[in-house]
Amino acid sequence: MLTDLPLAQLRTYTSAYQAPEDFDEFWRETLAEAAKYEIDVTVTPVETALRTLDVFEVTYAGFGGHPIHAWLRVPRNQPGPLPAVVQFHGYGSGRGSALEELVWASAGYAQLQIDVRGQGGAHAGGTTGDPVGSGPSFPGFLTRGIESRETYFYRRVFTDAARAVEAARALDVVDADRVAVVGNSQGGGIALAAAALVPDVAALYAQAPFLCDLRRASLIAGKAPYTELAGYLATQRHEVDRTFEVLSYFDGVGFASRATAPAHFSIGLMDDVVPPSTVFGAYNAYRGRKHLDVWEYNGHEAGGGQDLENVLATFAPLLKPGS
Template sequence: MAEFDLPLEELREYRSASVEPADFDRFWADTLAEARHHDLDARFEAVSTGLTTVDTYDATFAGFGGHPIKGWLVVPAGAREPLPLVVEFIGYGGGRGLAHAHLLWASAGFAHFVMDTRGQGSGWLTGDTPDPAGSGPAGPGFLTRGIDDPDTYYYRRVFTDAVRAVEAARSHPLTDASRTAAVGISQGGGITLAVGGLVPDLVAIAPDVPFLCDFPRAATITDQLPYREVGHYLASHRRSKEQVFATLGYFDGVHFAAKGRAAALFSTALEDDVCPPSTVFAAYNAYAGDDKHIEVYDFNNHEGGGPFQQATQLGWLPARLGAAARRES
C-alpha cells in the first residue's frame, strides 16, 4: 500500500502519548526476581542436522514460572573458544522452527541462540514450547490474552522468558557473556526492545520493524492484525478501554526503549501497515542510548529491509561485538 502515516520529517520528531506506569520499574524487578527463584536449569543437547558448517544444540531452560522453554544454540562447526553471542527472538505466530534453518549468525562467526516463543509456533514456523498459564476471555491471537491485568498478561511471560533466554545462552561455555546482542523482527523486535530495557549489560540490539510499540497509536491507526486484536477485544469489552491500555503500558516498547543503553540499529518501512512507522519511531525517538541509528525503507511494507537489512546488520554488529573468535586466531 502507499504511505499512510506521518511524513518522514514528522516521524523523526514524533513522540508517543503512551504513559509509563508509575511502578513500571518495580513491576519488572519483582517479575524477574520471582522468575529467578527457579533454577535456570539450562541444558544443551547436541543434535545432528546434516550440516557441516555449524554445530547445533537443542536448548531447554526455565522461563517464567519455571516453565520449560525451548531454543536452539548454533555455533560455527568445531568452535572451541567463547564467541560473541547473538540472541534472536521470533516474529508473531512463529516458533523456533527446525534445527537446520538458522545459519546466518553462526556463518558470520557468532554463537546464535534462538528462543522458542511459548504457545506460538503454528503460524509460519513450528514451535515446541507450550504456555501452561491460563487467562480470562481473549480474542483470537496472543495480544489480548490476560489483558485485564498486567500480572496475567501474556507478554509478561514472554518478556520474562526472553530475559531468561539471554541468561541461559550466556551460561554455555561457547558464548562470551560480555559480548551479547539481541535481535528480532516484528514481534521479535518488540521482544528485543524489552530485553534491551531489562538487561542492562547488552552491547547491542537490532529491532527490525518492531511490534509492541506505542499501543495507544498502534491500536487506532491500522486495521491490520495483530494490533487490530485490541480493537476486536474492546468492541466486545466496551467498558474495558482504560484497563486495557493501563495493562499495555507495562509492555510498551516505548518505555523499554527509554531505559535502553546498548548500541541500537532499528529499521522501519514507510508503507508498513502492520507495524506503522510512527509506532517504530516512537520507540526509536525515546531510545536512551547515544549510539543509535534507524534504517528507513521507503517503498516497503512489513517485510521491511529483508535481506538488505540483514546485510546492514552484518556490517554493523561485528563493530559493536568485536571480531568473532575464529577471526582472532
C-alpha cells in the same frame, strides 16, 4: 502506499505514551520472582547434514520455571568463547527447523534462537507450551490474559526473554560480555524489552518492532495483530482505560526509554502491519546510541536481506566475531 505520517514528521514524532510510576518496580519484582528458579540450562547435540555449523537443542527455565526451548547454532571448529545473539521470532510463529535461520552462526556468532511460548502454528513450528490459562480474549495472543498486568501473556514472554540472555551467558561457548538481542516484528519488540530488562547486553537489533506505542497502534493499524486490540475493545467497551493501563507496563516505548545498548532499528514506510510512527515513537525515545534504516518503498519486510547486511556490519566492531 505510505501508511502513516510523512517522514519529516516521523523523525520528530514523540509518542503520547507515559510509563506508570511503578513500571520499574513491577519489572524488578517480576524478574526477582523468576530468579527463584534455577536457570537449569540443558544442551543436547542435534544431528544435521550441515558441515560448517553444529546445532544443539537447548532448554532453560523461563517465567514460573516453565521450560523454554531454543536452537543453539555455533560455527564448527571455531574456538570460543564466541559473541552471541539471542534471537526472537515473529508473531504466531516458532523457532522452526534446526536447518533454518543460519545467518548469525554462519557469520561467526553463537546463535540462541528462542521458541516463544504458546506460539508456532502460523508460519514455523514451535515446541514450547504456555501452561498458564487466561480469561476471555480475542483470537491471537495480544489480548491473552489482559485482565491484569500479572496475568498478561507478554509478562511471561518478556521474562522468558530476559532469562534467555542469562541462559546464553551460562553456555561454555559464549562470551558473557558479548551477548546481543535481535528480532523482527514481534521478535524486535521482545528484543527491545530484553535490552531494557538486561541493561548490560552488548547490542540490540530490532527490525520493524511490534509492541510499541500500543494505544496509537490500536487506533491506526488496519491489519492483525493490532486489530486484535480493536476487536477485543469493540465488545469490552467499558474496559478501554483498564486495558491500556495494563498495556502501559509492556509498551516498547517504555522499554526504549530505559535501554542503553547500541541499537540498530529498521522500518518500511509502507508497513501496514506495524505503523511506522509506532517504531519512531520507540526509536526517538531510545536512550542509547542508535541508528535507524528507513525504507521508503518497503512494507513489513523493511529492508529484508539488506537489513541483515547492514546489522552484521554494525555488530562486527561491537561484538568482534572471529576474535
